[in-house]
Amino acid sequence: MTKYIHDASNFGADGPFFHIIRTGLDGLVDGEDFFDLLADDVVFEFVISVPGCPRRVEGRDAVLDLYRDYDDYMNVRSADGLRVYRDPAASVVVLEYEVHGHPVHGGSPLHGGSPYDNRFVSIITAADGKVTHWRDYLDPLAVFDATGWPTVG
Secondary structure (H helix, E strand, C coil): CCCCCCCCCCCCCCCHHHHHHHHHCCCCCCCCCHHHHEEEEEEEEEEECCCCCCCEEECHHHHHHHHCCHHHHEEEEEEEEEEEEEECCCCEEEEEEEEEEEECCCCCHHHCCCCEEEEEEEEEEEECCEEEEEEEEECHHHHHHHHCCCCCC
């Protein structure tokens, strides 16, 4: 058990993001929070992402560092639309899901932003009860719309 962040955070035991991921990976991995699901040497690849975000992150500690301030940036209020596709022989799961929320600062409709509604596809490989590889695809336009970036004018 790692308990890297508090339970009500996006990645904590009671957070909507962790809940939908835990549901999709049920029976394949174990952990008390999102980061506890990850192997020490996990590799994350962000195939479709936003400018300024790394394309590859290696190691659980590096993933934690990447997302450490996420709760200060985006408030995820719910996650839904889960579709799960499993290949048990390869220990691979494909998750399709949506997250909904709003930027914490400067992204309200009054400041040029919109609610945050994004769709993801995550291809996840597991071994020994932990995630060993995570390949992520997201809609960068949803991030731009929510945060009001880039500004036009």
